[in-house]
Amino acid sequence: MIAFAALLERLAFTPGRNAKIALLRRYFATTPDPDRGIGLAALTGELAFATAKPALIRELAAARTDPVLFGWSYDYVGDLAETVALMWPAAATSAAPPRLAEVVATLGGAARGDLPGIVAGWLDASDAPVRLALLKLITGGLRVGISARLAKVALAGLAAGRIEADAIEEVWHGLAPPYEALFAWIEGRGPRPDPEDAPVFRPPMLAHPLEPEDFATLDPALLHAEWKWDGIRVQLVATAGGRRLYSRGADDISAAFPEIIEAMAFRGVLDGELLVMRDGAVAPFADLQQRLNRKTVSARMLRDFPAGVRLYDLLFDGAEDLRPQPFAARRARLEAWYARVCPPRMDLSEIIDFASLDELAALRAGARAASIEGLMLKRRDAPYVPGRPRGLWWKWKRAPLTIDAVLMYAQRGHGKRSSFYSDYTFGLWRDDVLVPVGKAYSGFTDAELVWLDRWVRNHTTARFGPVREVEKSLVLEVAFDAAQLSARHKSGVALRFPRIARLRTDKPAAEADRLESLLRLVGRVSAVAG
Amino acid sequence: MTPPHPRTWLKVTPAGLWCEPGDFHIDPLRPVARAVVTHAHSDHARPGHEAVLASPATLALMRTRMGEGAGRTRQPLGWGERLRLGAVDVWLEPAGHVLGAAQVAMEYAGSRAVVSGDYKRRADPTCAGFVPIPCDVFVTEATFALPVFRHPPADAEIARLLASVLLFPERTHLVGCYSLGKCQRLIALLRAAGWDRPIWLHGAHVALCAAYEALGVPLGDLRPATAAAKADLAGAIVLAPPAAAGERWARRLADPVVCAASGWMRVRGRARQGGVELPLVISDHADWDELVATLREVAAPEVWVTHGREEALIHEAAKYGIAGHALRLLGYGEEDEAAA
Ligand SMILES: [Zn+2]
Ligand SMILES: [Zn+2]
Numbered sequence: 001m002i003a004f005a006a007l008l009e010r011l012a013f014t015p016g017r018n019a020k021i022a023l024l025r026r027y028f029a030t031t032p033d034p035d036r037g038i039g040l041a042a043l044t045g046e047l048a049f050a051t052a053k054p055a056l057i058r059e060l061a062a063a064r065t066d067p068v069l070f071g072w073s074y075d076y077v078g079d080l081a082e083t084v085a086l087m088w089p090a091a092a093t094s095a096a097p098p099r100l101a102e103v104v105a106t107l108g109g110a111a112r113g114d115l116p117g118i119v120a121g122w123l124d125a126s127d128a129p130v131r132l133a134l135l136k137l138i139t140g141g142l143r144v145g146i147s148a149r150l151a152k153v154a155l156a157g158l159a160a161g162r163i164e165a166d167a168i169e170e171v172w173h174g175l176a177p178p179y180e181a182l183f184a185w186i187e188g189r190g191p192r193p194d195p196e197d198a199p200v201f202r203p204p205m206l207a208h209p210l211e212p213e214d215f216a217t218l219d220p221a222l223l224h225a226e227w228k229w230d231g232i233r234v235q236l237v238a239t240a241g242g243r244r245l246y247s248r249g250a251d252d253i254s255a256a257f258p259e260i261i262e263a264m265a266f267r268g269v270l271d272g273e274l275l276v277m278r279d280g281a282v283a284p285f286a287d288l289q290q291r292l293n294r295k296t297v298s299a300r301m302l303r304d305f306p307a308g309v310r311l312y313d314l315l316f317d318g319a320e321d322l323r324p325q326p327f328a329a330r331r332a333r334l335e336a337w338y339a340r341v342c343p344p345r346m347d348l349s350e351i352i353d354f355a356s357l358d359e360l361a362a363l364r365a366g367a368r369a370a371s372i373e374g375l376m377l378k379r380r381d382a383p384y385v386p387g388r389p390r391g392l393w394w395k396w397k398r399a400p401l402t403i404d405a406v407l408m409y410a411q412r413g414h415g416k417r418s419s420f421y422s423d424y425t426f427g428l429w430r431d432d433v434l435v436p437v438g439k440a441y442s443g444f445t446d447a448e449l450v451w452l453d454r455w456v457r458n459h460t461t462a463r464f465g466p467v468r469e470v471e472k473s474l475v476l477e478v479a480f481d482a483a484q485l486s487a488r489h490k491s492g493v494a495l496r497f498p499r500i501a502r503l504r505t506d507k508p509a510a511e512a513d514r515l516e517s518l519l520r521l522v523g524r525v526s527a528v529a530g
Numbered sequence: 531m532t533p534p535h536p537r538t539w540l541k542v543t544p545a546g547l548w549c550e551p552g553d554f555h556i557d558p559l560r561p562v563a564r565a566v567v568t569h570a571h572s573d574h575a576r577p578g579h580e581a582v583l584a585s586p587a588t589l590a591l592m593r594t595r596m597g598e599g600a601g602r603t604r605q606p607l608g609w610g611e612r613l614r615l616g617a618v619d620v621w622l623e624p625a626g627h628v629l630g631a632a633q634v635a636m637e638y639a640g641s642r643a644v645v646s647g648d649y650k651r652r653a654d655p656t657c658a659g660f661v662p663i664p665c666d667v668f669v670t671e672a673t674f675a676l677p678v679f680r681h682p683p684a685d686a687e688i689a690r691l692l693a694s695v696l697l698f699p700e701r702t703h704l705v706g707c708y709s710l711g712k713c714q715r716l717i718a719l720l721r722a723a724g725w726d727r728p729i730w731l732h733g734a735h736v737a738l739c740a741a742y743e744a745l746g747v748p749l750g751d752l753r754p755a756t757a758a759a760k761a762d763l764a765g766a767i768v769l770a771p772p773a774a775a776g777e778r779w780a781r782r783l784a785d786p787v788v789c790a791a792s793g794w795m796r797v798r799g800r801a802r803q804g805g806v807e808l809p810l811v812i813s814d815h816a817d818w819d820e821l822v823a824t825l826r827e828v829a830a831p832e833v834w835v836t837h838g839r840e841e842a843l844i845h846e847a848a849k850y851g852i853a854g855h856a857l858r859l860l861g862y863g864e865e866d867e868a869a870a
Contacts, residue, residue, distance in 0.1 A: 022697055068845055072841070086678035
């Protein structure tokens with residue numbers, strides 16, 4: 001576990017994305033199988049297990065440390081696992097620190113009663129960083145703050161350009177720890193692991209925001225337009241090997257939406273928007289939110305918040321890969337497929353007729369439904385390209401001004417809210433570092449406040465008095481009335497009346513907005529105002 | 531006749547610890563007629579005293595830091611040389627903290643007290659190692675007196691730094707460290723680890739490095755960072771005061787990896803407060819185990835505990851039958867926040 005602990009230690013203090021990738025790549029390149037595969041699983045959240053409870057750690061500490069000194073130390077450090085890792089007394093042992101694979105295998109087979117002795121033995125054989133990693137791992141408190149995607153980008157780095165991260169994505173969900181076949185493929189020692197019939201995820205195609213300067217380059221005759229629905233983007237995968245519903249960040253959300261899985265009596269891969277729909281009418285995003293982030297779902301939730309999918313695209317019809325075909329051809333196949341299969345709980349995203357961009361702008365301005373976020377423009381001749389290729393798809397969002405920011409710090413509120421972390425500092429990306437751009441303490445519902453408070457407590461990485469620094473992984477859509485340049489702010493911009501418009505739990509932090517986009521927006525807004 | 535208890539002749543005054551029968555202060559907080567100074571850190575060595583008694587290296591470093599303020603008359607005292615001040619025998623033994631750092635031993639009418647100043651027990655190529663002195667009262671520092679503070683081996687921390695330089699060869703590694711002691715120890719550790727390339731210095735570190743070299747501590751090829759071409763600093767190691775990373779000065783550096791070398795880096799919350807990307811746990815103070823071991827080694831029946839977490843060390847000392855008292859001397863430890 002030495003290399004894994006050293007990696008966690010560095011990741012915990014490394015803000016830059018590229019630096020994180022370099023650290024991960026070195027770990028994967030220098031750690032032998034099966035440890036690195038187990039490490040990969042731990043980093044990507046595939047190894048979520050909480051064998052030991054914090055009470056076990058307390059008991060171990062009580063047996064081996066002075067309670068008075070432990071109390072003072074815990075007060076000073078503020079984190080149970082860290083306190084124990086740091087103050088665990090040296091014991092004479094000839095044992096080497098456990099290997100990661102050994103820890104996982106041992107815990108899998110250990111009887112509850114044997115656990116304290118096993119863990120104490122490991123702690124005796126380890127130094128402080130290894131003890132901390134071990135305690136966090138076995139209590140399920142390992143918060144690495146990196147996305148699964150970042151790990152895949154780092155893995156692709158081992159392939160010296162032969163394999164892209166997207167290619168790894170396409171086999172990922174057919175694999176299991178310790179991923180030895182994956183490493184063999186990446187290192188050129190083995191064939192591509194054939195997912196065969198496994199329902200694997202395909203990296204989605206994403207749109208660029210439509211900027212004013214793009215208008216001149218657009219030819220209406222070459223474009224399809226659709227409404228951009230305000231749900232979450234999903235991928236439906238049904239093969240002989242199973243059915244899966246994935247978020248666009250490759251999270252498997254099948255268990256939360258059993259009615260969709262049930263409706264997938266076909267073979268193919270589809271791209272669509274997950275929505276709460278009642279009689280074909282789309283409910284506000286807040287309704288869908290009731291259904292997100294759940295491991296199971298009650299009959300009542302299924303009845304009150306029925307989910308459906310509005311289909312955008314057909315990527316595979318059976319085993320036939322349609323992605324190289326132009327959008328127009330895929331759309332024709334989608335319509336034919338839909339007429340043939342008639343899947344329940346699904347409908348087709350409507351194609352909007354328009355003759356000119358002015359007409360489209362008028363349609364956009366006239367769209368009043370809250371469930372419409374704006375318009376999507378897609379080139380008729382564009383293949384389905386993973387990632388965010390330039391000049392093929394655009395999203396044309398409606399006003400008001402919003403940004404997707406990342407939660408950085410939370411502070412307890414006052415009065416009724418004094419026990420809640422209700423003041424949120426959010427930031428945007430500059431290069432690969434987050435820069436705080438503002439604070440918001442309104443806009444959310446009471447239920448969202450409870451959720452946010454719990455999220456903050458469970459994802460705290462540091463505390464300073466009433467302020468907690470959190471893992472940089474929660475995206476908040478922040479709405480605001482105006483923005484102006486400000487020398488007093490580190491970001492160079494001040495937001496007027498920022499409020500939380502919604503919690504974007506579906507969006508990876510790396511895809512939050514960039515500071516330069518906000519600055520461009522400010523430039524444009526003040527140009528209009530001035 | 532039983533010897534007088536040190537509390538009857540070693541007293542806390544507003545100016546600091548005062549040895550009455552010798553009429554001198556140890557590390558006084560304000561200008562006094564006669565000061566005995568343990569080491570040249572600014573919370574221990576303050577300017578404006580009439581007469582200063584200290585180790586030769588401490589006197590030289592005080593001159594470098596404060597020029598004429600280093601005392602009107604300055605008297606060097608070599609290790610172990612006894613000097614009679616009033617009715618008291620005074621001598622100095624190494625404290626192992628920084629170059630010149632001394633413990634002050636005092637004997638009066640058969641009663642002996644030792645003031646440790648700041649000390650560490652690890653080997654340090656830039657200064658003489660700590661010498662335990664049996665005594666009746668041991669006045670100890672307690673900067674890291676909590677069992678969470680256990681410093682790992684310094685060479686392992688240097689190995690982490692060098693591994694990071696290897697991983698990010700295009701970036702500057704900017705190591706925040708205190709200008710007296712920590713800076714030179716880091717350089718010596720880097721040299722011992724085989725780093726023979728130039729080490730670049732912030733201006734605040736240049737004069738004290740030169741003083742160390744003049745006192746016989748070789749540090750190798752040192753260069754001022756202000757004189758570096760941008761290309762020189764890619765893959766380079768630069769030493770600077772901890773705050774320098776946030777200054778305009780740092781713009782010359784190549785996408786710096788901000789490192790900090792201090793015992794406080796052991797605790798994540800402390801390391802995060804400084805915006806540090808690579809915390810290095812390297813300290814010039816004794817860690818918890820070393821504090822406790824030192825109390826047992828000097829075998830004083832009574833310890834007075836100063837600057838730090840007195841309560842924890844007193845609690846632990848009691849287990850060994852050692853009576854501990856907190857000696858509330860305000861004003862120490864300010865520099866240690868950065869220098870520890
Ligand atoms: Zn000092
Ligand atoms: Zn001090």
